[in-house]
Amino acid sequence: MSGDTDSGLSAYLAEVAAGKPVPGGGSVAAVVGALAAALGEMVANLTLGREKYVNVEASLRPLRDRLTALRTSLLDAAAADESAYQSYRDATGLPSTSDREKAVRTDAMQQALITATDVPLGVARSARDVAEILQSVAREGNPHVRSDAALGALLAEAALRGALLNVRGNAAMLTDRELSVTYLTDADRLEEAGREAAQRAYRTAMDASEEGRFR
Amino acid sequence: MSGDTDSGLSAYLAEVAAGKPVPGGGSVAAVVGALAAALGEMVANLTLGREKYVNVEASLRPLRDRLTALRTSLLDAAAADESAYQSYRDATGLPSTSDREKAVRTDAMQQALITATDVPLGVARSARDVAEILQSVAREGNPHVRSDAALGALLAEAALRGALLNVRGNAAMLTDRELSVTYLTDADRLEEAGREAAQRAYRTAMDASEEGRFR
Numbered sequence: 023m024s025g026d027t028d029s030g031l032s033a034y035l036a037e038v039a040a041g042k043p044v045p046g047g048g049s050v051a052a053v054v055g056a057l058a059a060a061l062g063e064m065v066a067n068l069t070l071g072r073e074k075y076v077n078v079e080a081s082l083r084p085l086r087d088r089l090t091a092l093r094t095s096l097l098d099a100a101a102a103d104e105s106a107y108q109s110y111r112d113a114t115g116l117p118s119t120s121d122r123e124k125a126v127r128t129d130a131m132q133q134a135l136i137t138a139t140d141v142p143l144g145v146a147r148s149a150r151d152v153a154e155i156l157q158s159v160a161r162e163g164n165p166h167v168r169s170d171a172a173l174g175a176l177l178a179e180a181a182l183r184g185a186l187l188n189v190r191g192n193a194a195m196l197t198d199r200e201l202s203v204t205y206l207t208d209a210d211r212l213e214e215a216g217r218e219a220a221q222r223a224y225r226t227a228m229d230a231s232e233e234g235r236f237r
Numbered sequence: 238m239s240g241d242t243d244s245g246l247s248a249y250l251a252e253v254a255a256g257k258p259v260p261g262g263g264s265v266a267a268v269v270g271a272l273a274a275a276l277g278e279m280v281a282n283l284t285l286g287r288e289k290y291v292n293v294e295a296s297l298r299p300l301r302d303r304l305t306a307l308r309t310s311l312l313d314a315a316a317a318d319e320s321a322y323q324s325y326r327d328a329t330g331l332p333s334t335s336d337r338e339k340a341v342r343t344d345a346m347q348q349a350l351i352t353a354t355d356v357p358l359g360v361a362r363s364a365r366d367v368a369e370i371l372q373s374v375a376r377e378g379n380p381h382v383r384s385d386a387a388l389g390a391l392l393a394e395a396a397l398r399g400a401l402l403n404v405r406g407n408a409a410m411l412t413d414r415e416l417s418v419t420y421l422t423d424a425d426r427l428e429e430a431g432r433e434a435a436q437r438a439y440r441t442a443m444d445a446s447e448e449g450r451f452r
Contacts, residue, residue, distance in 0.1 A: 026245060027245055030241060030242055030243075030245005030247075030248060031245055031249050031312065031315075032245075032312060033241065033242040033245060034242045035271050035272065035308055035312065036275075037242060038276060038278075039275040039278035039282065039308065040282060041282030041285075043279075043283065046279060046382065047276060047384055047387075047388040050276060050388060050392070054392065054395075057250065057265050060251075060253035060254040061262060063253075063254035064255065064256065064261060067254065067255060067256030070256075089254075090254065093250055097243075097246065100246075167258065167261065169262055169403065169406055170262040172262075172399075172402055173265060173266060173395075173398075176399060177395055177399075179395075180269075180391040180392055180394075180395045184387075184388040184392075188384065191384055
């Protein structure tokens with residue numbers, strides 16, 4: 023990697039490590055989902071345009087493009103997670119002397135919590151989508167780099183589980199119980215479907231992988 | 238995160254996604270291990286120096302410092318993985334007309350493969366170390382951010398497994414069978430110990446976690 027890339031990565035890691043709540047797990051889960059998408063794209067890009075794999079060209083190209091879009095939206099979600107947290111902090115700072123002020127503050131905090139639940143829910147959905155696409159990439163992609171697809175599957179699963187930790191934590195604090203239950207039900211469904219897809223993608227990659235990049 | 242950090246992260250993701258074998262899974266596994274260490278540091282940094290957690294101060298501080306060192310060495314390993322691949326590519330490009338040249342080339346390729354196995358083996362060891370430290374951080378750290386320790390554990394496990402994919406793939410190509418078996422045995426041991434530590438850290442974090450960062 024280039025020096026600039028290295029220092030950008032290094033700066034992000036230092037920001038995560040620092041004693042502030044953001045960027046924290048919500049942001050990191052999104053970044054890990056983006057890394058999973060990027061590994062899938064790499065496998066597709068090392069397959070497309072090669073004579074030997076011409077028969078998968080038509081099916082693989084749109085999957086690669088979808089992974090590129092997912093990578094972008096996951097990186098955007100990492101930033102959105104930080105904004106959502108800031109909105110909540112801002113809401114807690116509102117005046118709370120009169121009953122009217124207290125009601126406004128409580129409402130603002132609950133609205134911010136809804137956003138702070140929606141963002142990781144979107145990350146979890148994207149991670150599930152990445153896992154689903156990786157199944158096809160692992161099956162059709164260049165076998166020399168299928169271990170990269172396998173790592174992509176492991177990372178999609180970790181990103182999904184990490185995002186759902188935040189969905190569940192934040193949804194549990196909503197005073198609207200009906201909305202809270204809806205989020206928790208969504209989380210359970212996504213976890214089941216996403217982990218199954220990721221584990222299938224991993225097995226497909228491991229079964230299919232011949233040789234490594236060093237041949 | 239700052240604009241510079243965002244563009245550095247974005248540039249790294251684009252480099253992974255591109256149709257070149259590096260940075261690939263070896264580099265990404267190291268970066269994910271560094272993210273796991275950074276999350277552990279964050280939990281420690283949100284615990285240290287607070288009156289409420291003064292009783293864990295002495296045990297937590299050296300663990301935090303160890304995670305900082307692991308984060309640095311994991312990020313270095315991401316770059317070293319790329320260099321190792323380049324050395325192998327360079328070796329394959331050596332002349333191979335005479336028997337003498339062929340022998341020199343084969344030897345250079347095998348030497349490069351050894352480095353390309355040592356680097357991910359080091360990443361796997363560091364990921365196991367991060368997982369072991371996260372057990373204590375999850376137990377002693379600020380309970381408001383223990384879900385971040387839980388994600389750290391998931392990422393340490395994924396980083397370990399990802400690095401071992403490369404150890405096994407490269408070790409299998411060594412002509413020195415004894416050395417190859419040594420690497421594979423090391424990989425099996427590391428996988429067992431590291432995954433057990435990571436799963437224990439995850440369970441500890443989940444059992445201990447009260448409340449989220451939004452309280």
